[in-house]
Amino acid sequence: xxxxxxxxxxxxxxxxxxxxxxxxxxxxxxxxxxxxxxxxxxxxxxxxxxxxxxxxxxxxxxxxxxxxxxxxxxxxxxxxxxxxxxxxxxxxxxxxxxxxxxxxxxxxxxxxxxxxxxxxxxxxxxxxxxxxxxxxxxxxxxxxxxxxxxxxx
Ligand code: ADP
Numbered sequence: 179x180x181x182x183x184x185x186x187x188x189x190x191x192x193x194x195x196x197x198x199x200x201x202x203x204x205x206x207x208x209x210x211x212x213x214x215x216x217x218x219x220x221x222x223x224x225x226x227x228x229x230x231x232x233x234x235x236x237x238x239x240x241x242x243x244x245x246x247x248x249x250x251x252x253x254x255x256x257x258x259x260x261x262x263x264x265x266x267x268x269x270x271x272x273x274x275x276x277x278x279x280x281x282x283x284x285x286x287x288x289x290x291x292x293x294x295x296x297x298x299x300x301x302x303x304x305x306x307x308x309x310x311x312x313x314x315x316x317x318x319x320x321x322x323x324x325x326x327x328x329x330x331x
Contacts, residue, residue, distance in 0.1 A: 183207040183263035183294065186252045189214050190222040192233045193310055195302035197325045199267040202296055204242060207263065212237075213255055214247040223311050224330075236325045253288040264293045269303050 183203065189196060189212070200210055212233055216226050230245050237243035248255040256264065264284065266277050281293035310323045314330070324330065 180208045180260075181206075181263065182209045182211065182259060182261040183265045184211045184213050184252065184256050184259065184261045185265040186213045186215055186248075186255070188216075188222060188307060189229055189233065190307050191224055191229065191310060191314075191324060191330065192236065192328065193302075193305050193307055193323050194325055195267065195269070195298055195305040197236060198299055198302055199265065199296050200237070200243060203265055203294075204240070206294070207265075208242065210243050210265065211259060211261060212243060212245045213252070214245070215252065216247055216249055218249060223315075232328050232330065236328050251287070253284050253291060256291050257288065262291055264291055266293060266295050267298055268295050269298045269306075 183206070185200060185203070187196065200212065203210060214226060214229055216222065222229075226247050230247060233245045237245070252264065256262075264281070266281070268274055268277060277293075277295065284291060284293060305323055310320050313323075314320050320330075
């Protein structure tokens, strides 16, 4: 059976930290679905269609990686796509506490899905979409924090 992992997040925007997690997980799975979660009542900063297009460009030469969006529970999305793994990145101990609670709750709701965590590469530890977004909003240069072939337009 195909090993499918879902990498869920807001990716508002996708950063080199996210890219690195996906690249390092490539060997572990047959398919990775980058799943952009959205809430119709709480709009993100970058439009969802653009976020999808930009990430698709980053992985255009990597057929194992798909980019989709979803609304609702991540575990329901996993079920719909036959994914048995949830991929997440860990930067700090506060990430750990947050991720632990979510993963344990997800396990209660859908026991057959296993959460898999990769520790961030040290150089990516301070990178977060929130900070990258703030730099962008104030006209700063974000090119070193987003994937090389990702063009924000
Ligand atoms: P969410 O809104 O669900 O926190 P994000 O888009 O912020 O989504 O992040 C998605 C996943 O990527 C989370 O598991 C997060 O911990 C991880 N992540 C975010 N930034 C980095 C980074 N710099 N290095 C490694 N993992 C990261």
